[in-house]
Amino acid sequence: MTASDAERLARVALGRLTEPGRATLLGAVADRGAVAVLDHLRADPLVAPQVADVDPERELEDAARSGLRFVVPGDDEWPDPLEDLVGAAPVQGRGGIPLGLWVRGPFRLDGLSGSLAVVGSRSATTYGDDVARGLASQVAESGRPVVSGAAFGIDQAAHLGAIAVDRPTIAVLACGADRVYPQAHQQLIDHIARTGAVVSETVPGGAPMRVRFLARNRLIAALSEGTVVVEAALRSGALNTANWAGRLNRHLMGVPGPVGSAASAGVHQLIRTGAATLVTSGEEVLEMLGAAGEHVLDVPRGKDRPRDGLTERQRLVLDAVPLARGATSASISRVIGLGVDATHAALLELEVRGMVEVDEDGWRLAALAHD
């Protein structure tokens, strides 16, 4: 199924006439359809000349020559999770379901359900880079696409983590999907366009601007089932994405770091205030994303200890053996209220296991049995 040609062309035209993510315009389009909104603009003598200047059919042809397709609501490929944007209050005037998404790459956007956004600081530490990359690899290997913004730092690490395990990754850009920002990521973004998808709400050729980053961040959050923030300083842009994830009822997760690291301060605040759940591994991320029964983690346990193999009675006795000075079987027996013979037998069993030692001062714990 596809949207009507008229609706698609009207969306192309509106995209050329307005900035990405203008909540009021997008609200009107969601209510009345793009054709009606465009007709309304055409009827306004102040705007009509601009509307007349736009040639959406040529826009689409040009885009196709650049390897871009324009996916709109109603298309089979349209990612349904974006519909949640209709209910979310705008931030700085940005919000709403995009008119459409310009896409470059073989990955179909209707395959984004279950995806994970990995976002964070552009000035990440090597710690943050390592964690983001490892986490993205694990999640990508489980079959969930990894979404990020192709920026320096955590974004780059996230994409590279997915690429390292030969899984598609999706870069959502603030500039046009035919452009590259930052320039240093030309190779990375081209690789993503060959193997995954480069996606943007901004018209082809559009430049990266601050407002477009704000609009873009809502898409990263909305396209994904969950968002993990790996390193974000207190006023990092990644917190804007995190905010959208929370407001869209997506899973919001944060990776902690050393408390002295400014790069983790924003994440710590998200966790501390309860906005984000602390995660330390790809497994924990998958557990949060997973449907009931799927990826459910065992509660992590320490290494099995020698204690684990003991009988109740042996443990009872072991717990009463002093750490430092020795004690007689009789005194241990008194402490636990067990007969002297039974206590002595258990001590001998524990000695065989190397867990207690005995000398002229009496019984004491062997080094092995300490925590």
Next chain:
Amino acid sequence: MTASDAERLARVALGRLTEPGRATLLGAVADRGAVAVLDHLRADPLVAPQVADVDPERELEDAARSGLRFVVPGDDEWPDPLEDLVGAAPVQGRGGIPLGLWVRGPFRLDGLSGSLAVVGSRSATTYGDDVARGLASQVAESGRPVVSGAAFGIDQAAHLGAIAVDRPTIAVLACGADRVYPQAHQQLIDHIARTGAVVSETVPGGAPMRVRFLARNRLIAALSEGTVVVEAALRSGALNTANWAGRLNRHLMGVPGPVGSAASAGVHQLIRTGAATLVTSGEEVLEMLGAAGEHVLDVPRGKDRPRDGLTERQRLVLDAVPLARGATSASISRVIGLGVDATHAALLELEVRGMVEVDEDGWRLAALAHD
């Protein structure tokens, strides 16, 4: 006010006859008083000889010679928060209000309200040690006593943090308060006994045993208004203290660390499951402990940025200036829907502030304005 002599002596005797923290015995004492429970034991022919062997008056005299006092419920010095133990279910049979506390040192236990327990791994990393020490210093300087267990690692760092700012710290031991464990902490524990307090529920001369550590942990949690866990592996004993803090409705806090650090895995689990609140500094700990209005933190903010001094209009314009390629005033004006003259004026103001640059390609953001 002090407890009756008979009650105090009965508590000394019961302490000699039973292990610390036996929930059933302590429950009976809380209900009926120590004198009645001791009379009951005396009436049991199997136990009567042991009861007859105990000489509580001599115990108290001997203890006084070792510099120990025995503080019991009803004494002015008795720390009331321990009463909360009466409502908490036992763990492995341990629980209940202690018969009394043996104390060595000038610090009065009724001064413990508002205190903070700092606990954690014995095999701490230097990161954990540094954080524990810094946190303990800050909290101690605010006038809140720091409580810990005098063990290696985090416990030691916590005590040293308080000592470094010349504030009293309280060591709660599993062995008798006249003894030292671990032996390597002889100097530390003696220093605490001169300046703060060394406290134990175990009778004088009693050896450190595993069950006594479990009983001791409940006291660390119960004596303190909050507990911070700084580094704990997945099966660290510190998690036992944390568990008690949670069950006693004390503030439970955890310090995060690098996700690859096994020493932080137990803390991460506490935070992740919502049992503990993430804290990164002494200020945040004080904020949690503080009464309303006291120690209330400002939400941490990043460094002030040049943006903060701008007018609404200047920000509106700034947000539409491209990061990379230049844009004309006219195109920026279109993007934001502001008149060309007003846009141009704002651009010039921003240029004066060094936030935008202009050349033959048009306006672009100056490096300064990037996040």
